[in-house]
Amino acid sequence: MTDGALRLPGAAERDFGAYNAAQRGRPVRPLATQATQLAGPGAGRTALELGCGLGIETRHLAEHGWHVHSLDADPSVGPALRELAGRWPIRHRTASLEEPPSLEPCQLLLSCATLPFVRRQRFAALWAAIRGALLPGAVLAVDLFGVRDDWAGGDGTFHSREEALALLDGLEVVAMVEDERDGRAFSGPKHWHTFRILARQPAAG
Numbered sequence: 001m002t003d004g005a006l007r008l009p010g011a012a013e014r015d016f017g018a019y020n021a022a023q024r025g026r027p028v029r030p031l032a033t034q035a036t037q038l039a040g041p042g043a044g045r046t047a048l049e050l051g052c053g054l055g056i057e058t059r060h061l062a063e064h065g066w067h068v069h070s071l072d073a074d075p076s077v078g079p080a081l082r083e084l085a086g087r088w089p090i091r092h093r094t095a096s097l098e099e100p101p102s103l104e105p106c107q108l109l110l111s112c113a114t115l116p117f118v119r120r121q122r123f124a125a126l127w128a129a130i131r132g133a134l135l136p137g138a139v140l141a142v143d144l145f146g147v148r149d150d151w152a153g154g155d156g157t158f159h160s161r162e163e164a165l166a167l168l169d170g171l172e173v174v175a176m177v178e179d180e181r182d183g184r185a186f187s188g189p190k191h192w193h194t195f196r197i198l199a200r201q202p203a204a205g
């Protein structure tokens with residue numbers, strides 16, 4: 001993440017350009033590979049990726065047969081996403097998750113290391129839009145940050161385990177991995193407290 005300060009400013013003002021530029025060449029995130037394994041071949045079905053950054057996971061989804069709608073507030077990733085969209089069924093838009101976007105109904109929704117940067121007062125509307133976009137049987141794969149994360153107390157959204165579980169009410173929780181450790185962020189040393197969530201919307205009927 002790009003900020004050196006532990007007290008993060010409002011997500012809308014944050015500049016993720018340097019962070020995203022530095023992602024070139026890194027491997028696909030495990031959350032994305034777990035999501036595609038769980039969901040099976042895309043076979044032309046619709047996936048959403050919220051906070052796609054440079055598009056590494058967007059491309060992974062497309063390579064697995066998904067038609068991908070990607071979204072990120074950082075305009076600097078536009079050229080990389082446009083290049084990918086020339087070769088794969090990807091539609092990208094530059095937009096903020098803080099103005100609850102209209103989300104395409106989807107069979108897979110992926111968001112790696114992004115939702116916690118949405119301000120708390122905007123999170124409920126966004127989460128309602130996310131839940132509303134999940135078609136029967138859809139896979140939901142998202143990262144949340146916990147309340148003991150170094151960045152908690154800033155303007156983002158941080159959850160206790162109970163709060164994270166409450167968000168998943170009505171979904172089949174396939175995995176919710178809570179991780180807490182000292183490590184590094186893009187900005188330097190950091191104490192991480194995260195939830196890696198894989199869940200599924202119940203099938204209709």
Ligand SMILES: C[S@@+](CC[C@H](N)C(=O)[O-])C[C@H]1O[C@@H](n2cnc3c(N)ncnc32)[C@H](O)[C@@H]1O
Binds near residue numbers: 098114117
């Ligand atoms: C830590 S980066 C993660 C990017 C990518 N998913 C990855 O795993 O490398 C967070 C991403 O969320 C985007 N982001 C942060 N706040 C946002 C908002 N309010 N609306 C849309 N995108 C946002 C940033 O531009 C950035 O690309």
